[in-house]
Amino acid sequence: xxxxxxxxxxxxxxxxxxxxxxxxxxxxxxxxxxxxxxxxxxxxxxxxxxxxxxxxxxxxxxxxxxxxxxxxxxxxxxxxxxxxxxxxxxxxxxxxxxxxxxxxxxxxxxxxxxxxxxxxxxxxxxxxxxxxxxxxxxxxxxxxxxxxxxxxxxxxxxxxxxxxxxxxxxxxxxxxxxxxxxxxxxxxxxxxxxxxxxxxxxxxxxxxxxxxxxxxxxxxxxxxxxx
Numbered sequence: 001x002x003x004x005x006x007x008x009x010x011x012x013x014x015x016x017x018x019x020x021x022x023x024x025x026x027x028x029x030x031x032x033x034x035x036x037x038x039x040x041x042x043x044x045x046x047x048x049x050x051x052x053x054x055x056x057x058x059x060x061x062x063x064x065x066x067x068x069x070x071x072x073x074x075x076x077x078x079x080x081x082x083x084x085x086x087x088x089x090x091x092x093x094x095x096x097x098x099x100x101x102x103x104x105x106x107x108x109x110x111x112x113x114x115x116x117x118x119x120x121x122x123x124x125x126x127x128x129x130x131x132x133x134x135x136x137x138x139x140x141x142x143x144x145x146x147x148x149x150x151x152x153x154x155x156x157x158x159x160x161x162x163x164x165x166x167x168x169x170x171x172x173x174x175x176x177x178x179x180x181x182x183x184x185x186x187x188x189x190x191x192x193x194x195x196x197x198x199x200x201x202x203x204x205x206x207x208x209x210x211x212x213x214x215x216x217x218x219x220x221x222x223x224x225x226x227x
């Protein structure tokens with residue numbers, strides 16, 4: 001049982017050349033539990049995920065995991081320690097079959113398909129021929145088969161039907177792991193457990209709290225959250 005897992009950004013700044021994508025962002029994702037990074041394109045939510053994963057360097061600030069600073073720990077070492085990232089694009093090997101994709105992730109793991117039985121009849125298909133939603137299922141199944149301690153996913157339910165998206169979020173919310181997802185809008189998060197939400201806008205955190213608090217604020221403002 002995972003206890004006390006926590007990954008966080010502390011006053012994190014990330015630059016892409018002359019442009020700064022994160023302006024001193026501080027956020028913390030506990031686990032087991034689900035944390036949502038909410039924001040429109042360009043808000044910094046994807047950059048925050050990539051910073052947690054070690055795929056982009058910080059120009060200032062730090063990444064802390066379970067009380068230890070891992071800012072300079074490379075991405076492959078974070079993966080060895082149990083961190084998995086499901087990016088928005090190129091999350092599967094398109095030239096390989098569904099079965100080969102799963103075998104690469106966990107050669108002896110057969111439970112990956114339990115979460116997404118829709119993939120069973122597609123095992124012999126090349127991943128590049130799948131629909132967008134099917135590729136998301138495959139990418140998530142690959143990550144889940146590794147039994148991650150920290151799972152980061154960028155728009156995990158993109159392209160899925162509403163029913164499958166709801167099932168996906170119920171699954172993510174039930175994992176014995178620290179799960180952080182990036183979404184443009186608040187997804188169908190489980191209502192029977194606390195879900196932490198950080199809303200980002202132009203590289204800054206403008207809201208941090210539980211999902212129901214954001215829903216109340218949105219209702220009070222008479223419209224959708226401004227991400």
